[in-house]
Amino acid sequence: MKTFLDKCCDECWHSLEKPCSQFVTCCTEGPLCHHNSECQEKFISLNKQLTFKEHDLPVIFIGMGTCGLASGAKKVEEAIVNELKRLNINARIVATGCIGYCAKEVIVDIKLPGQDRISYCEIVPKIVPKLIQRTIVEKGVFKEKLLGTHGKSTPEVPNINEDPFFKHQLKVVLENCGIIDPVSIDAYLSVGGFKGFDKVLRLMKPEGVVKEVLASGLRGRGGGGFPTGKKWELALKNKSDVKYIICNADEGDPGAFMDRSVLESDPYRIIEGMLIAAYAIEATNGYIYCRAEYPLAIERLENSIKECRKYGLLGKNILGSNFSFDLKVKKGAGAFVCGEETALIASIEGKRGMPKPRPPYPANSGLWGKPTIINNVETFANVPAVIARGSGWFSSIGTQSSKGTKVFALSGKIKNSGLVEVPMGVTLEDVVFKIGGGIPNNKLFKAVQIGGPSGGCLPDSVIKTQVDYESLKTVGAMMGSGGFVVMDEDTCMVDIARFFLSFIQNESCGKCVPCREGTKRMLEIIERIPRSYKNTKDKLDQLQRFKGVVHLQRLADVIKDTSLCGLGQTAPNPVLSGLRYFKEEYEAHLYDRKCPAGVCKELLTFTIDNSICSGCGLCLKKCPNEAIAGEKGQAHYIIQDKCIQCGMCFESCRFKAIEIN
Numbered sequence: 001m002k003t004f005l006d007k008c009c010d011e012c013w014h015s016l017e018k019p020c021s022q023f024v025t026c027c028t029e030g031p032l033c034h035h036n037s038e039c040q041e042k043f044i045s046l047n048k049q050l051t052f053k054e055h056d057l058p059v060i061f062i063g064m065g066t067c068g069l070a071s072g073a074k075k076v077e078e079a080i081v082n083e084l085k086r087l088n089i090n091a092r093i094v095a096t097g098c099i100g101y102c103a104k105e106v107i108v109d110i111k112l113p114g115q116d117r118i119s120y121c122e123i124v125p126k127i128v129p130k131l132i133q134r135t136i137v138e139k140g141v142f143k144e145k146l147l148g149t150h151g152k153s154t155p156e157v158p159n160i161n162e163d164p165f166f167k168h169q170l171k172v173v174l175e176n177c178g179i180i181d182p183v184s185i186d187a188y189l190s191v192g193g194f195k196g197f198d199k200v201l202r203l204m205k206p207e208g209v210v211k212e213v214l215a216s217g218l219r220g221r222g223g224g225g226f227p228t229g230k231k232w233e234l235a236l237k238n239k240s241d242v243k244y245i246i247c248n249a250d251e252g253d254p255g256a257f258m259d260r261s262v263l264e265s266d267p268y269r270i271i272e273g274m275l276i277a278a279y280a281i282e283a284t285n286g287y288i289y290c291r292a293e294y295p296l297a298i299e300r301l302e303n304s305i306k307e308c309r310k311y312g313l314l315g316k317n318i319l320g321s322n323f324s325f326d327l328k329v330k331k332g333a334g335a336f337v338c339g340e341e342t343a344l345i346a347s348i349e350g351k352r353g354m355p356k357p358r359p360p361y362p363a364n365s366g367l368w369g370k371p372t373i374i375n376n377v378e379t380f381a382n383v384p385a386v387i388a389r390g391s392g393w394f395s396s397i398g399t400q401s402s403k404g405t406k407v408f409a410l411s412g413k414i415k416n417s418g419l420v421e422v423p424m425g426v427t428l429e430d431v432v433f434k435i436g437g438g439i440p441n442n443k444l445f446k447a448v449q450i451g452g453p454s455g456g457c458l459p460d461s462v463i464k465t466q467v468d469y470e471s472l473k474t475v476g477a478m479m480g481s482g483g484f485v486v487m488d489e490d491t492c493m494v495d496i497a498r499f500f501l502s503f504i505q506n507e508s509c510g511k512c513v514p515c516r517e518g519t520k521r522m523l524e525i526i527e528r529i530p531r532s533y534k535n536t537k538d539k540l541d542q543l544q545r546f547k548g549v550v551h552l553q554r555l556a557d558v559i560k561d562t563s564l565c566g567l568g569q570t571a572p573n574p575v576l577s578g579l580r581y582f583k584e585e586y587e588a589h590l591y592d593r594k595c596p597a598g599v600c601k602e603l604l605t606f607t608i609d610n611s612i613c614s615g616c617g618l619c620l621k622k623c624p625n626e627a628i629a630g631e632k633g634q635a636h637y638i639i640q641d642k643c644i645q646c647g648m649c650f651e652s653c654r655f656k657a658i659e660i661n
């Protein structure tokens with residue numbers, strides 16, 4: 001037996017034409033339909049091979065998610081293949097997804113027969129010969145790049161979970177990411193995949209599944225946090241010949257990459273979550289709406305759908321249960337607003353992706369007017385665990401109102417960037433300092449931007465806030481989909497507000513006036529704040545700057561209250577949180593004409609310290625606007641009226657004589 005689809009003997013009868021209802025259990029415990037110790041042995045052996053408990057050759061796992069590939073995983077793989085050939089070593093190479101530690105890519109694990117799997121990090125082609133020599137030839141540990149073992153901890157090789165990055169995490173959604181081969185359906189089955197679906201199919205009624213999801217307290221991970229079971233309950237009550245399940249894999253938030261990573265690293269898990277949801281609401285068809293910028297995720301999903309059909313886990317009469325469900329991937333063009341559920345539905349229907357007023361909610365009238373459930377990737381990824389391990393287990397994790405874990409895409413000015421999964425209720429401080437390892441280059445922590453364009457920037461004063469839906473709202477942010485961008489003292493909050501507003505303004509679909517025009521006006525106000533007017537001397541525009549700031553709060557309230565969809569309703573959040581926590585920084589720009597973080601170029605003043613300047617003339621040569629004067633060998637000076645604040649002199653001065661104020 002090489003795969004679970006191979007028959008153990010002539011008595012085994014599972015096929016697409018005559019499916020066995022016990023197929024999934026059989027894969028891990030089988031055979032169930034007959035007693036034959038030889039067959040039993042074949043199943044046990046296949047499982048051991050697929051989970052790498054037993055193997056004859058060394059196995060080399062390479063993290064080849066998008067982050068791994070961007071860090072050069074393909075070149076590392078080539079170097080490994082060449083080195084193995086050169087040394088005449090027979091080994092197996094398995095490409096996995098991302099284990100989450102993006103800052104330490106490329107990650108390569110080595111597992112020798114009979115030994116534990118050991119992870120090595122920051123592998124580049126140059127050190128591959130050393131890695132292979134030390135680990136495979138000498139059967140030792142390559143200490144220079146050691147991350148940890150996946151087995152028993154020893155003084156020489158600690159368990160990977162003792163690394164501070166992993167120590168405080170709890171992996172539910174990400175449990176298989178970076179561990180299993182994402183392409184192989186057998187690999188997913190061997191780690192208990194499809195057990196949740198198998199349970200609902202054989203032992204539960206749709207009402208029971210909905211009840212279990214309700215009892216678990218699972219809330220949507222796409223941003224709003226709506227109880228998943230409630231949504232499913234509505235759809236189940238609506239009787240219809242056709243119902244749809246849609247997975248929202250649009251992931252438009254800047255700074256978010258959690259969904260992509262799960263899709264690339266554990267695609268069968270999403271399909272299993274969707275199958276359970278489909279069974280629960282009696283849906284017949286499904287779509288995964290994934291942005292076209294995620295080619296690897298799309299490739300993996302399409303492969304997984306094909307494999308599931310081959311194994312009889314998608315299509316007609318799944319495992320002989322009379323339940324039929326099939327799936328398609330729909331590529332999105334990558335407009336942020338298409339992540340909004342009604343716009344997403346319009347986009348699948350081939351129309352322009354524009355939101356519609358709700359009600360009717362999609363659970364009543366969605367895709368082509370039929371009851372439709374839309375859930376986020378991470379929501380679906382939680383569902384198999386909720387069913388297989390039970391609602392009681394799931395609801396024991398987290399806080400009173402927010403159950404389970406949350407995956408964050410940790411990025412920005414942080415030492416350990418990557419994907420982290422934490423139980424709800426940990427503090428922002430834990431994520432930034434315990435898991436993220438704090439701020440690099442001895443800089444000070446300034447803020448964390450959480451919730452993407454709908455969220456806000458939270459400062460040090462609220463860093464002890466718990467990560468849960470309600471707590472984040474009370475401090476003026478939102479859980480959002482999971483973008484977690486850390487900022488240090490060199491970040492200007494006016495500049496950040498400008499970035500998010502210009503993103504929102506570009507992405508507004510233009511359907512309603514407050515969002516279309518209001519965000520434009522808001523952006524104009526924010527853009528005027530760091531303008532110097534020194535050269536333009538535009539008095540009217542200067543006046544507008546003050547007038548705009550006075551009206552900012554009112555404008556924000558109107559946009560929030562009158563926009564049709566969540567995009568407009570949350571558009572002012574980054575500005576409002578900025579004004580709430582970083583008012584003095586706005587005032588420094590407005591009244592002192594200074595940017596304390598040294599980011600807003602027009603407000604910077606470049607001067608030359610004549611006690612340091614050697615008069616080498618390098619800055620004078622580099623200045624694109626002839627703003628520097630001085631004799632060779634004597635201290636130079638900057639003609640302020642001519643300076644365009646480009647920073648070329650600062651970059652070029654070898655004596656650090658240029659000062660920025």
Ligand SMILES: Cc1cc2nc3c(=O)[nH]c(=O)nc-3n(C[C@H](O)[C@H](O)[C@H](O)COP(=O)(O)O)c2cc1C
Nearest residue numbers: 220221222248251252339340341375376379566567
């Ligand atoms: C402008 C906008 C963009 C959105 N983008 C996404 C997205 O990329 N992914 C997502 O799951 N939900 C997104 N949402 C939320 C969805 O509309 C919807 O609430 C969600 O998919 C429901 O799934 P959940 O209940 O599992 O969270 C967006 C909402 C808005 C207003």
Ligand code: SF4
Nearest residue numbers: 509511512515565568
């Ligand atoms: S709020 Fe903005 S994005 Fe949403 S429908 Fe109105 S114009 Fe379009």
Ligand code: SF4
Nearest residue numbers: 623643644646647649
């Ligand atoms: S900042 Fe640019 S324009 Fe100003 S003095 Fe330096 S090089 Fe010249």
